Amino acid sequence: MKAAQLLDRRLLHQGTDLRISIDRVHLPNGNQIELEMIHHPGASAVVPFVTPDQILLVRQYRWATSSWIYEIPAGKLRPRESPEACARRELREEVGQEAGRLERLNSIWTVPGFSNERIHLFSAWDLTPVSQSHQDDECIHLVQFSLEEVFDLIRKGDLCDGKSLCAFLHLLLQKRAI
Numbered sequence: 001m002k003a004a005q006l007l008d009r010r011l012l013h014q015g016t017d018l019r020i021s022i023d024r025v026h027l028p029n030g031n032q033i034e035l036e037m038i039h040h041p042g043a044s045a046v047v048p049f050v051t052p053d054q055i056l057l058v059r060q061y062r063w064a065t066s067s068w069i070y071e072i073p074a075g076k077l078r079p080r081e082s083p084e085a086c087a088r089r090e091l092r093e094e095v096g097q098e099a100g101r102l103e104r105l106n107s108i109w110t111v112p113g114f115s116n117e118r119i120h121l122f123s124a125w126d127l128t129p130v131s132q133s134h135q136d137d138e139c140i141h142l143v144q145f146s147l148e149e150v151f152d153l154i155r156k157g158d159l160c161d162g163k164s165l166c167a168f169l170h171l172l173l174q175k176r177a178i
Helices: 083-095 147-156 162-173
Strands: 005-014 019-026 032-039 043-051 054-062 067-071 074-076 097-109 118-129 140-146
Touching: 043 083, 043 097, 043 162, 054 083, 054 147, 067 162, 074 083, 083 097, 083 118, 097 162, 118 162, 140 147, 147 162
Parallel strands: 043 118
Antiparallel strands: 005 019, 019 032, 043 054, 043 074, 054 067, 054 140, 097 118
């Protein structure tokens, strides 16, 4: 199948981490359309395992949702930073843990209809405590749950963060968390 072709890009906003543009595109079906795009540097997210049955979640205030939500630790890739290095950094900063072993789960496109954000998913094992260093925009509380409790949170709709749900799905598929 043919790929789409970018004909023109009009930059609407250049922020610290995000760019917003209007892209004029020639699609594989022959149509030419304008698409609103959010350009994102990518991110990594990690499920920290304290034991094979106990994990750490962050309960974080998110302005976009106007609420506190449960999620796995995650953060944006820095320039030239590998997804694994980003996952290790976020684990240290948000959770105060160093991973002895990091396993890649998969990667996901978060909202491919209007953004190129890709999040790389990992699980972290053999944790060792280190000091945390939250950023100014992070209001975070750590909470330890059993996997059964996590799946109850998901069933009840109390854990509804997309990247976290995808990470737990991949763990289930790998028969790590059944």
